[in-house]
Amino acid sequence: MGFGYQFLIVAGIPVAAVLVDCLASAAVSERHHTHHDTYQAPASLFHSLVVIMVAMGILGIAVSIMLGGMNLMSYYESVMMFFMVFEIVLFAFWFGIRRYAVATYSDYMRVIPFVGKTVMIPYKDITALRWTASHSLLRDRNLHIFVGDKEVVSLWNAIDIDQILGTIDRNDVLQILGAWAW
Secondary structure, eight states: OOOOHHHHHHHHHHHHHHHHHHHHHHSOOOSBOSSOEEEOOOHHHHHHHHHHHHHHHHHHHHHHHHHHHTTOHHHHHHHHHHHHHHHHHHHHHHHHHHHOEEEEOSSEEEEEOSSSOOEEEEGGGOOEEEEEEOOSTTOOEEEEEEETTEEEEEEOTTSOHHHHHHHHOOGGGEEOOOTTTO
16 A cells, blocks of 8 residues: 555644644643733634544545555545645644634733734723624624734634623714624
8 A cells, every 4th residue: 555645734733733632731731821911712612623624534544544545545645645645734723713802901901912913902092992793604703803903813612701891981983783693
């Protein structure tokens, strides 16, 4: 059987995700600190994505062994490419949302986005807070923060946006959604 790099990627990405998840879970972090609060997506979301990666890795390995045992190596490349791309995309998504965090302080907030540099936003500089509603079955909503006419950051709905709004305490710039959107 000539298993290639796809096999290594399909087997390796779930192992890497499990290791990172275990090491990150070992370092218990508090949400409430004396001088700030930190908001991240729930740990159950991270764990469930790792479980999906492991399950797809096992399925990919089983399919590759089956294809090799049945002498169907002509299908091996395309089938393994599916599993490889699935694992890479899910790992990138998982890694991005693990990075995402919002820390609120007494007079400013610090947002670490999925991709990019950390953004510091003083509450007094916020000119608008706008909700955007998704028209999906989940009926979720994100909060976009504007400084001047420019959108500075978007707060993802998986974190506790209501608590963050309480800390910002800028109801004068909050634009309420209509009843149709929520």
